[in-house]
Amino acid sequence: MSSISSRRLRKELNEIQTEGCPTGITLLSADNFETWYFSIEILGESLYQGEVFKLMFRFDPSYPISAPAVQFVVNQESTAPVHPHVYSNGHICASILGTEWSPVLSVSAVCVTLQSMLASCKSKERPVDNDRYVRYAPDNPKKTRFHYDGKWQVHCIYPSAYGVCSAYLLKQLDDTV
Numbered sequence: 252m253s254s255i256s257s258r259r260l261r262k263e264l265n266e267i268q269t270e271g272c273p274t275g276i277t278l279l280s281a282d283n284f285e286t287w288y289f290s291i292e293i294l295g296e297s298l299y300q301g302e303v304f305k306l307m308f309r310f311d312p313s314y315p316i317s318a319p320a321v322q323f324v325v326n327q328e329s330t331a332p333v334h335p336h337v338y339s340n341g342h343i344c345a346s347i348l349g350t351e352w353s354p355v356l357s358v359s360a361v362c363v364t365l366q367s368m369l370a371s372c373k374s375k376e377r378p379v380d381n382d383r384y385v386r387y388a389p390d391n392p393k394k395t396r397f398h399y400d401g402k403w404q405v406h407c408i409y410p411s412a413y414g415v416c417s418a419y420l421l422k423q424l425d426d427t428v
Contacts (some may be wrong), residue, residue: 253312260284260310263358276362285310288324289362297370305329306365307341308358309391318352320393321361333375336368340385342392344378349396 267278272289279288287308293299305324311317323331323341331341338344347356347364378384388395 256310256312256314257284259315266357267359273359273363273366275366276359279305287358289358291362291366291369293366293369295370298372298375299332299369302332304332304369306362308361315354315356318348318356318393319358319361320391321348321365322392332369333377334369334372335374335376335378338378338381338384338388340388342384342388342395348392 261284264281267281272278275292275294277290277292279290281287287310289306289308290303291306292303293301305328307322307324309320311320322343323329323337325331325339325341331337331339336344343365345365345368347353347361
């Protein structure tokens with residue numbers, strides 16, 4: 252891990268430990284500067300009211316210049332929310348995790364954005380291409396290029412904070428599809 256990345260993660264972790272997480276978000280584990288886990292509860296009246304999901308953040312040495320790999324944990328104890336931008340393997344199609352990432356964003360800000368994305372959802376459904384995507388998806392969601400416009404666009408349009416997401420797997424960055 253680079254010194255810039257380690258310093259930034261240490262600062263964010265210290266803030267979380269001293270000031271706490273935003274309402275509905277809990278730090279579950281941050282044993283190192285490579286992988287952190289959070290729980291995220293959807294508050295207020297929404298389709299997900301009272302539901303709790305587990306998020307995994309994976310950091311590479313170029314954080315915060317590059318976005319962390321963020322996904323919902325899917326295992327025997329946890330499931331991914333059923334949402335038009337969340338695949339059943341936990342991968343999230345959100346522009347702030349890709350083309351709209353900014354180094355000024357923090358782990359807490361990403362958690363709040365995802366919490367808001369879920370709270371504002373109007374229908375519980377998977378992305379149109381969920382089965383195809385999950386079949387070919389890499390383990391790391393950052394190795395997927397999501398296409399946010401063009402002829403393959405699936406119309407899952409959300410407020411500009413989430414970008415326009417076309418849930419179509421163009422190709423894995425390593426070109427193995």
